[in-house]
Amino acid sequence: MRRIAGNLVFMVASLLAVSFIIFAVMAAVPGDPAEIMLGTSAAPDTLEALRHQLGLDQPFLQRYAGWLSGLLHGDLGLSYTYSTPVSTLIGERLAVTLPLALYAVALSLAIALPLGVIAGSRPNGPADIAATVFSQVGIAVPGFWIGLLLILCVALKFGWFPAGGFSGWRTAGILSSLNALTLPAIALAIPQAAVLTRVTRAAVIEIASEDFVRTARAKGATRRRALWRHVVPNALIPVVTMLGMQVSVLIAGTVLVENVFALPGLGTLAYQALSQRDLIVIQNVALLFAVIVMGLNFAVDALYAVIDPRLRARP
Incomplete structure (x- = not known):
């Protein structure tokens, strides 16, 4: 405490x-x-x-x-360009950016954790090779370029998802709004998932070689039980650490991806304010990004006590 x-x-x-x-x-x-x-x-x-x-x-x-x-007191000033309270502008745009960021984080974890665990549990196997290739490609390719490929190859060719725009949660409904955010979330999630997959794989391989895992196997625990009961919980600690560090990268990617998909989020607001020299908006958006990054890192640090019981014993 x-x-x-x-x-x-x-x-x-x-x-x-x-x-x-x-x-x-x-x-x-x-x-x-x-x-x-x-x-x-x-x-x-x-x-x-x-x-x-x-x-x-x-x-x-x-x-x-x-x-x-x-x-x-909740007074962020008046926008120089729109003559509107900055708090109103940020509140409207946050309703797009926050769900998009959470969606991207959920997708990246859904991809990285299973792929990293499977790859780390069987090094040099087919899954490990596939995970390594995915990590290298995902890290090398920027999110906005992935977004452009998704627009060309998925939205325009097959029409499964809209190529851009966002009508609003109340206007379009939850399902249609999530559908509009899916391709941008995938574009943001793939680079994050690539990094988390590599970290998860390395952590699983390292933890699997520890003495307490070998002791559990010697006592009769199956390979599968030792993996999910002993290896994975301990391997989550560096994954959570990296996830907290990737928040700032995710926010930076949001600025570009939102502009690629024409989403009315904080990233688009910051870009427009920069081009219009609306300094009061840039000032407050930059501070909000700092609050989000520091707040999430604080939450991640507090989460360590839940993941690692050893930290709960420390004063």
């Missing part, structure tokens, strides 16, 4: 440091947000009034403190 509390304090301190860096970088970007909102032909007094309304005429630290205070 003390370990979890310490990690929580460290995560909060890290988020504060990240928020300061993000705010400082956005403040240093050249350009006037008031001119972006009103146009370069706006009158000087009108521009000055808008700068005062947005708090842009305040000192740097005062603006940073105001932004943090707004974050704590």
Whole structure:
């Protein structure tokens, strides 16, 4: 429990440091947000009034403190481009990106765990060779290129899934929405599954050679029982570690894959805000990505105590 509390304090301190860096970088970007909102032909007094309304005429630290205070109260500011609260924009886009990310993680685990366990339990066998080829190809090919291949070879040729777009959960329904997210989720899942397959295979091979596994076999445990009762639970620890590390890679891939499939998610929002120089949106989306990555890594670290009983005995 003390370990979890310490990690929580460290995560909060890290988020504060990240928020300061993000705010400082956005403040240093050249350009006037008031001119972006009103146009370069706006009158000087009108521009000055808008700068005062947005708090842009305040000192740097005062603006940073105001932004943090707004974050704590759910006020993320006003989009320079859409003149809409950033919290509303992020909330609408998060309803697409979060299910897509969870879908991709579920698919990657469904592929990697069985393939890695089978490959690791029988090294140099046909399944091991197939898993190795899959890992090498999946790691080498980027997710957005896989997405383009899926559009050409699956969506356009067979018509099993839509080639892009997302109508919304309420408009299209759950099944149609999941159908629209399937190809993007596969494009995100394959590179993640390739890495997790390699890690799972290596962990299974390493754990299978440990003394406690040989002891279990000597006591009469079958190969199958020793694998699933002793080897796999211990092999999950490095898999969970890698899964937490892959979250940032998954988020980065989401930005490209969402644009390939024209999904109205956070990745598309960040790309549009970058092209339109909507700095307040970029600032809040970047911080949200940092919160997601750090939060999931904190959850993964807490999950160690469930997977590895030895950690529960530590203070």
